[in-house]
Amino acid sequence: MSKMKTFALAGNPNCGKTTLFNNLTGSTAHVGNWPGVTVDKKEGTYKKLEEHVAIIDLPGIYSLSPYTPEEVISRNYILEEKPACVINIVDATNLERNLYLTTQLLEMDVPLVVALNMMDVVESHGDVIQVKDLEKKLGVPVVRISALKEDNLDELMRVAYQEALKGRQGKTLIENKDMLHLINDVTIAFKGKGVVNPLFHAVKLVENDEIEAKDHPDLLPMVDEFKKSFHDEMFDDDFEALIADSRYKYISKNCAPFYKKKDPEARVLTKSDKIDRVLTNKWAGIPIFLVILFFIFHLTFSENLFFLGGLIKFDHSCFEGSMFEGLFFTDAGINSPGVILANFFTNITDWITGCVSGWLEEGSWLQGFICDGVLGGLFAVLGFLPQILFLFLFFSILEDSGYMARVAFILDRIFRKFGLSGRSFMPMIMGFGCSVPAMINTRTLADEKERTATVRVIPFFSCGAKLPILTAIAGALVQTFGIGNADLITYAMYLVGMVTAIICVIAMRHTTMRGDVPPFIMELPAYHAPQFKSLMIHLWDKTKHFVKKAFTIILASTILIWFLSNFGWNWKSVDMQDSILASIGQLIQPLFTPLGFGSQLNSLGWVFAVAAITGLIAKENVIATFFTLAGVIIAAAGEDSSLAALIGEEATADGIAESIVMIKGTGITAAGCISFIAFNMLTIPCFAACATAKAELPKGKFKWTVLFWIAVSYIGAAIIYTFLSMFSSDTLAWAIPTFAGILVAAAAAILGVIYYNKKHPVKKEA
Ligand code: GDP
Numbered sequence: 001m002s003k004m005k006t007f008a009l010a011g012n013p014n015c016g017k018t019t020l021f022n023n024l025t026g027s028t029a030h031v032g033n034w035p036g037v038t039v040d041k042k043e044g045t046y047k048k049l050e051e052h053v054a055i056i057d058l059p060g061i062y063s064l065s066p067y068t069p070e071e072v073i074s075r076n077y078i079l080e081e082k083p084a085c086v087i088n089i090v091d092a093t094n095l096e097r098n099l100y101l102t103t104q105l106l107e108m109d110v111p112l113v114v115a116l117n118m119m120d121v122v123e124s125h126g127d128v129i130q131v132k133d134l135e136k137k138l139g140v141p142v143v144r145i146s147a148l149k150e151d152n153l154d155e156l157m158r159v160a161y162q163e164a165l166k167g168r169q170g171k172t173l174i175e176n177k178d179m180l181h182l183i184n185d186v187t188i189a190f191k192g193k194g195v196v197n198p199l200f201h202a203v204k205l206v207e208n209d210e211i212e213a214k215d216h217p218d219l220l221p222m223v224d225e226f227k228k229s230f231h232d233e234m235f236d237d238d239f240e241a242l243i244a245d246s247r248y249k250y251i252s253k254n255c256a257p258f259y260k261k262k263d264p265e266a267r268v269l270t271k272s273d274k275i276d277r278v279l280t281n282k283w284a285g286i287p288i289f290l291v292i293l294f295f296i297f298h299l300t301f302s303e304n305l306f307f308l309g310g311l312i313k314f315d316h317s318c319f320e321g322s323m324f325e326g327l328f329f330t331d332a333g334i335n336s337p338g339v340i341l342a343n344f345f346t347n348i349t350d351w352i353t354g355c356v357s358g359w360l361e362e363g364s365w366l367q368g369f370i371c372d373g374v375l376g377g378l379f380a381v382l383g384f385l386p387q388i389l390f391l392f393l394f395f396s397i398l399e400d401s402g403y404m405a406r407v408a409f410i411l412d413r414i415f416r417k418f419g420l421s422g423r424s425f426m427p428m429i430m431g432f433g434c435s436v437p438a439m440i441n442t443r444t445l446a447d448e449k450e451r452t453a454t455v456r457v458i459p460f461f462s463c464g465a466k467l468p469i470l471t472a473i474a475g476a477l478v479q480t481f482g483i484g485n486a487d488l489i490t491y492a493m494y495l496v497g498m499v500t501a502i503i504c505v506i507a508m509r510h511t512t513m514r515g516d517v518p519p520f521i522m523e524l525p526a527y528h529a530p531q532f533k534s535l536m537i538h539l540w541d542k543t544k545h546f547v548k549k550a551f552t553i554i555l556a557s558t559i560l561i562w563f564l565s566n567f568g569w570n571w572k573s574v575d576m577q578d579s580i581l582a583s584i585g586q587l588i589q590p591l592f593t594p595l596g597f598g599s600q601l602n603s604l605g606w607v608f609a610v611a612a613i614t615g616l617i618a619k620e621n622v623i624a625t626f627f628t629l630a631g632v633i634i635a636a637a638g639e640d641s642s643l644a645a646l647i648g649e650e651a652t653a654d655g656i657a658e659s660i661v662m663i664k665g666t667g668i669t670a671a672g673c674i675s676f677i678a679f680n681m682l683t684i685p686c687f688a689a690c691a692t693a694k695a696e697l698p699k700g701k702f703k704w705t706v707l708f709w710i711a712v713s714y715i716g717a718a719i720i721y722t723f724l725s726m727f728s729s730d731t732l733a734w735a736i737p738t739f740a741g742i743l744v745a746a747a748a749a750i751l752g753v754i755y756y757n758k759k760h761p762v763k764k765e766a
């Protein structure tokens with residue numbers, strides 16, 4: 001069988017490569033409306049030509065110089081793997097800048113097709129691009145497409161296929177005569193050495209490209225000789241700048257004029273520009289972002305939507321006793337859509353547990369194992385899926401619309417003064433989803449120290465798996481101690497994580513990870529309405545990942561925890577207090593005393609220690625462990641009347657009730673609960689994230705990173721516990737947001753001082 005032909009997609013960041021890739025191959029790679037989403041290359045198959053061809057989605061690049069990892073990946077791929085054709089995707093709305101890469105691809109001996117993407121946008125402005133003329137000037141086929149609207153894609157592939165059959169010799173558009181002379185000489189020298197792609201290598205060598213200089217030191221004298229005799233007024237002997245200038249000149253003289261604007265005067269401000277006047281406003285930008293964030297959490301978690309509960313009382317007597325009871329509203333107010341979905345899901349899983357329980361012998365070993373051990377833990381985790389999906393839906397909308405890129409931009413303005421670039425904020429925002437891709441995304445950071453600092457704080461951006469810890473315990477807190485409002489607590493905890501991250505980054509950038517911030521180069525993409533298809537792709541990605549984890553790692557740990565909590569060292573069934581798990585838990589429990597969930601709790605208190613440890617495998621485990629153990633406690637309470645009295649009514653209820661059982665059963669304080677949430681949020685992330693961090697960090701930095709995580713979480717939780725313990729449960733409702741507020745203020749003060757010092761440097765004695 002002959003090898004499949006390969007077509008590689010190359011282009012600037014955010015020009016639509018992944019969108020095209022997905023539509024050609026029917027795959028579901030992540031499309032983001034900001035640059036730098038695709039760092040690795042992806043592969044798929046296009047099946048509508050006479051033979052199947054492989055399609056490769058390369059990382060986005062602005063040039064083929066070896067400055068960023070993306071550039072190196074893409075360059076080496078084309079040079080070494082020799083695709084049958086390169087499809088250069090060009091964002092037609094940014095023609096001049098995008099064609100800069102094209103002029104470099106042209107120099108390679110590889111078939112090339114230019115795909116003019118985003119033509120739907122160009123046409124909607126009433127603009128016209130003279131494709132045929134452009135084709136003549138570039139010397140390769142140019143095909144107009146819209147990756148998003150799936151317009152003309154088959155034509156593009158047909159043209160690419162024809163080109164692949166023809167083959168192509170590299171050519172350069174550099175017109176500077178002296179330069180051209182030198183390039184020709186070096187090309188001939190390369191040919192003499194039998195190097196493939198001689199023209200490309202020659203131009204790069206003349207540009208003083210570090211890779212070429214290292215690989216072909218023998219040809220350097222030729223260039224240096226020429227340099228001595230050559231002097232340009234503007235560039236002196238900076239050949240790289242001279243060549244770049246030559247490329248841009250060609251584009252602006254020969255290509256740019258083919259973009260005919262409808263009426264250049266009439267459209268000074270685009271719609272995006274107008275929106276940006278407000279959203280990226282110097283003063284309003286950040287407050288708007290925080291308000292948006294709050295509404296997202298409110299719509300996902302609130303049991304008192306828009307705080308209407310205080311104004312209107314809802315009569316829900318008609319639902320009493322039915323499965324709709326408490327689904328849409330309670331005495332407290334209307335449920336948010338996120339809560340309604342979650343309640344609905346819980347009703348279903350409870351019904352399943354009820355059925356299964358009915359089939360098994362009442363009070364038997366098997367019933368306990370299946371219902372408490374397996375289903376309890378599994379449904380505890382899956383039960384959060386609706387709210388997680390809801391949250392991600394909102395985040396995907398923000399990302400797809402182009403708003404997230406603005407957030408990075410707004411934050412860059414502030415952060416760069418203190419040692420961070422906006423680029424490092426993108427992986428941090430991704431951290432809200434999952435630390436693993438977020439850490440991989442730090443590859444877009446050029447400065448290694450900034451990158452290390454960023455990888456270290458990514459886990460503080462609470463990921464999807466940590467959400468259940470937050471919501472379950474916050475919900476239980478509200479009900480047990482009658483404090484505040486669950487979504488406010490959740491929101492405050494997210495804020496604590498973010499502020500901790502900021503403080504840590506600043507601390508690192510001023511101590512062990514000092515360095516200059518590279519400039520922020522990223523255009524803001526045009527706003528557009530999020531695409532339903534791409535939203536669904538994002539959600540499916542999350543669901544797939546989450547469900548897979550629930551049925552593998554989490555299911556296995558749940559079963560293990562159940563066994564360990566039901567059996568003693570003699571392998572006989574015992575009460576939980578005498579189980580293997582209890583003895584392990586009691587051993588490590590004292591460690592957590594300063595944090596409020598250690599030895600001060602009663603005989604069941606070790607469950608918090610165990611939950612924190614199982615969380616190291618996967619964060620969902622914290623709550624799964626919790627629920628499995630709650631099941632055991634409830635079962636024990638049936639026989640033990642003192643425990644039953646302590647737990648009370650809730651023992652028979654469901655959902656958050658399990659957390660309530662844990663709180664009442666162990667005697668933990670509200671402050672201890674919050675500290676427990678904080679500890680889990682800030683501590684060593686899950687297994688997968690650790691493995692990624694180890695791979696992405698420079699050699700030898702991983703062990704310090706683990707130490708850093710332990711220290712931050714321990715100290716942070718201890719501070720929170722000590723601080724909150726000063727309040728009674730009545731005043732705690734305000735203490736939690738106040739604490740977040742104080743933290744923010746403290747961070748702002750530190751920033752202020754650092755900024756001041758920067759502006760007024762201490763004068764050194766000469
Ligand atoms: P990549 O960084 O090159 O992989 O770009 P993506 O495929 O992630 O796309 C970046 C953004 O441009 C996304 O928001 C896409 O929806 C959008 N986009 C891609 N192609 C088109 C197109 O043809 N027309 C319009 N209007 N938007 C597009």
Ligand code: MG
Binds near residue numbers: 017030031032038
């Ligand atoms: Mg991409």
